[in-house]
Amino acid sequence: MMQLRAATPDDAAAIAAIYAPYVATNMVSFEEKAPSARVMRGRMEDSDGLLPWIVCEDQASGVVLGYGYAKPFRPGEAYRFGVEIAVYTAGGYEGQGIRKTMLTALIATLIEQNFTQAIVTLVTPNDKLIQLYEAVGFRRAGQYREVCYKNGQWNDIGMWQRELSEPGKPPAELKRFADTGIVRG
Numbered sequence: 248m249m250q251l252r253a254a255t256p257d258d259a260a261a262i263a264a265i266y267a268p269y270v271a272t273n274m275v276s277f278e279e280k281a282p283s284a285r286v287m288r289g290r291m292e293d294s295d296g297l298l299p300w301i302v303c304e305d306q307a308s309g310v311v312l313g314y315g316y317a318k319p320f321r322p323g324e325a326y327r328f329g330v331e332i333a334v335y336t337a338g339g340y341e342g343q344g345i346r347k348t349m350l351t352a353l354i355a356t357l358i359e360q361n362f363t364q365a366i367v368t369l370v371t372p373n374d375k376l377i378q379l380y381e382a383v384g385f386r387r388a389g390q391y392r393e394v395c396y397k398n399g400q401w402n403d404i405g406m407w408q409r410e411l412s413e414p415g416k417p418p419a420e421l422k423r424f425a426d427t428g429i430v431r432g
Contacts, residue, residue, distance in 0.1 A: 266282070268338055312345055316353075
């Protein structure tokens with residue numbers, strides 16, 4: 248059985264190990280060098296308790312099967328209500344609903360925190376991930392042509408967006424993830 252929990256700095260090595268193959272072998276990550284556990288720990292700490300970092304683990308063994316997080320959509324105070332999110336699963340655990348479970352919890356958590364928009368950036372085409380994100384309410388928001396050069400080729404980037412609050416409504420004050428914890432969707 249799997250369970251979700253807030254990631255801790257002690258999860259940084261497992262998170263880095265899950266992420267490394269995505270950097271090395273495919274176009275899901277836009278990085279070209281896999282970050283170390285120390286770098287991942289720093290990214291988690293940079294969220295300063297505001298933005299969620301979650302892990303999905305096997306309840307019996309404690310093995311981390313996947314992780315997800317939110318980061319600021321863009322720098323600048325006016326962007327503070329929008330986030331970019333991502334979820335990753337460990338090799339061999341794809342197709343078991345882990346990503347969808349983490350996405351659903353991330354979305355519910357971000358809504359509870361009063362964020363207003365969630366953004367996903369994907370290399371296109373990528374039908375499997377597009378279907379996953381659209382299944383949890385994301386809609387295509389735009390496309391950038393040949394802005395990502397990785398593994399010797401140019402790639403198009405698609406943006407998907409999900410509203411987390413009523414459109415046009417003034418935003419409420421943001422709540423910290425450290426205070427809300429994970430909200431189950």
